[in-house]
Amino acid sequence: MKQQSVWIPTQEQIEQSRLYKFMQKLNFKNWDDFYQYSISDVGRFWHDVAVDMGVIWNEDYNEVIQLDQGKAFPRWFVDGKLNITINCLDRYVEDSMRRNQLALIWEGEDGKSTKYSYRDLLYEVNRFAKLLLQMGIGPTDRVVIYLPMIAENVIAMLAIARIGAIAVPCFSGYKSVALQYRIKDCGAKAVITADGFWRRGKLIRMKDEVDKAIENTAIEKVVVVKKLGCYIEKNENTDIFWDTPVDQLPPAVPYIAEADETFMILYTSGTTSKPKGTVHTHAGFPIKAGFDAGYVMDVGIGDILFWSTDMGWMMGPWMVFGALMNGSTMLLYEGTPDYPTPDRLWSIVEKYGITHLGISPTIARSLMKHGESWLTTHDTSSLQVFGSAGEPWTEESWYWLFEQVGKKQIPIFNYAGGTEVSGGILGNILIKAQVPCGFNSFMPGMDADVLDPSGTSSTQTIGELVIRQPWVGMTKGIWNNKDRYMLSYWARWKDVWVHGDWVSKVDGHWYTHGRSDNTIKIGGARLGPAELESILIRHHAVLEACAIGVPHKEKGESVICFVILHHLSEVEDTSGLESELTQFVADKMGKMFRPKRVYFVPDLPKTKNGKILRSVVRATYLGEKLEDFSSLEKSKAVEAIKQCQKF
Structure with a gap:
């Protein structure tokens, strides 16, 4: 049965969107023509994106993309040099009209909150970068981040990138065994953690897990955020507190990196072996995340982006760079969306005026069972766009979010991609009509297709989601494992990236049907x-x-x-x-x-x-x-x- 469009953008909404304005600059008025342009010459497209985003280069690139080593190993922005934190912070602080704009809001489970302007955030990043340098951390050193969703998580990630080291964010719910595997696999030199945090009123002791995880590893230093002030066993040889004074230390000068230098390793799940450390670069993940958030989800100056996630999952770093690359504001919430009462999420929306709210279908289902009474007591009129990622929708929960929460007025930016992608392959473009649970397009710059078992494009049955050309944000590989990278994504069909998702296309819309590689998805998290x-x-x-x-x-x-x-x-x-x-x-x-x-x-x-x-x-x-x-x-x-x- 053909799905009817339930949200259709007005002409005014279309013309006010950043995506449409970008299309107009390039002399496109028709979406289909624009999408074909975006995949007909991916180098030209991503050059146009970088220019329009105003990416600051310390040394300009001479070639957008080089494929000397094949599609699996593209080089982007050849000879270009930059530091991504300059693009996320310095350029706004240097603008007297924007330096005091909100960059980050944090709220804890206990209701406490802190706000950081762009100037405040840059100050804290520089302060922690100096501490990292004093600890002996330098370019290419790997630093594991094992923190709850607190401001220090973002500060640490940016400070690590600022000095040319490599951030390795890990899920805050991991126990020592899972954490130790990642520490050993990436050869981390330091871990950043907290004494503990509250989750559903229960004390979670993070430092205890780190102490067990670093046994028999190469870890030299453990930085501890005294978040709760609870007792911890301090190791005088390794442990150092986050608030250690650094006033007498020299300033941390940004490390100017090659465009394809690694700045982050994000671990995703393996199905037949251990988790994979996907490698991301200064000019990769931040630009892809920034483009998807700013141009497709329409996050801009004055907007507040809140995605209910963890920094160990892709959408955590995506939120950071999606907000900061667009000069907007991110909100980090440390707790769960229905604690201590089922209206916690809606109270946050009302309190801070959230404009872009990202939640998984699992969260929607868990809130839906409590009824609408918890929702109607809050003013959610600030909401402009819902975001959704991590798993397929059920019609019941999709309609609940669209009708009961959004009053049939707010589009749902359904978004499917992955850790290896730095963002989305499929999306709901806000200048096109939307149907329940589906996607109305491949993302710009993503030359995607759905193939049947013979490798032929298929619109009649469920098939494999693939990508035919490289894109900015594509993982540079799997950390220290080239063979596994090739086997995981490039082995089935020549020069074709096989993503591992089942997808079908019906009447011009796409639908996901779960993983084709057995990965388990629990509440949007992949295992x-x-x-x-x-x-x-x-x-x-x-x-x-x-x-x-x-x-x-x-x-x-x-x-x-x-x-x-x-x-x-x-x-x-x-x-x-x-x-x-x-x-x-x-x-x-x-x-x-x-x-x-x-x-x-x-x-x-x-x-x-x-x-x-x-x-x-x-x-x-x-x-x-x-x-x-x-x-x-x-x-x-x-x-x-x-x-x-x-x-």
Whole structure:
């Protein structure tokens, strides 16, 4: 059935949008013509974007894109030099009309708040940059950021970039094992953390997790933010407090980097092995995030962008650069959107006048169940655009956000891309009509397509989302693992990036259908099953493990695990062992990733070379037909999983 457009922009809304004004500068009035221009010569397009954004170069580039090493390894803005923090801070502070404009608002779960102007933020970034230099941190050194959503998180990221070091943001909910893997993989020299923070009224001790995580690593220094003032075990050899005086130290001069020098490593999930450290550059991630936010989501001067996320997920850094590259304001909220009462999110919107609000479908579903009474007591008239990313929508929750919250007047900027992309591949362009749950276009500059198994463009069935040409913001690779990068994205079809999402196109709109590579999405956060399975196998009772994601009404997906025990016959209390294993995962990975169930099975479906067939496990458990593995239907492993359905 054809979907009817439920939000249609007025001509005035179209003409006032930054995207349309950009199109006009380039002599385009028709969206389709503009999009074709954006992918017909990607070098010319991204040059036009950089010019219109006013990117400041310390040394200009001589060539926009160079493909000497192939599409998988493009060089962007060749010979150009810059420091991205100059583009995010200095240029506004040097403008007397803008230096005192709000750059960052922070609110804690306890209601406390702090505001920073662009001048304030630059001062704090310079102060912390001096401390980093005093600690011996320099260009290319990796610094892990393990902090809650507090202002120091943003300050640290910018200060690290300012001195030419490499920031490695990590999810604040990780336990020591997950954190240690990332510390070791990137070879980090320092960690920035806090003593702790409050989440749903419960004290979360971060420094304790760091102390365990840095054992047997190359970490030399741990910077501690005394956020709560709670007791911590201080190591005199490694620990240094965030507020250590630096007044007598020389100023931190911005490091002028090559355009393609690394400034950040963001970890995403792997499905058949460990998490991947995606590499991002000074002239990559910030420009892509800034363009998507400023031109497509229409974030500009005077706007306040608030995306409910964590700095360890892509949308955290995206919010930072999406706001600062456009001279707007970001809001960081440390708590959960429904604590202590279900109207917390709407009270923040009212209190600060949020204009652009980003929430996942999971958050929408969790707030929807509380009813509209928590919403109607707040003035949300400041809202101009909703943002959504991380997982597919259900129609019920999409309509609730659009009709009950937005009163059918506010468009939903549905946005799909990934950590490796620095932003979006699919989006809801605000100058085109929108349908429920869908996307109305590929993003400008993204030469994307949907392919069937033969590699042919498909509009009739669900297919693989791919990209045919490089783009600004494309990951430079996977940290220290070129082979894995090529295998993950470039191995299936020659010179084609395979993103790993199932997508379909119906009547001119696109729809996502989850991951094609088994990645589990919980509340918008991505988890590679291999990472969780590796935790389970560490338990003395577990021989093998398989983790899958299954539909969950509120969270999008929940985790179900199947394990083979070393000696099943010796286990007298399986329910007790199940509880022990779910807690074991929560202790190592964080509560968010606690499995809903752990089943004990004698065998698991595998390929001839021993690879566990997660797709078969998932389909069997959900009662779906095994189209591609019909020969396995009566195998003992499949039968054992079918039995799990009964409990």
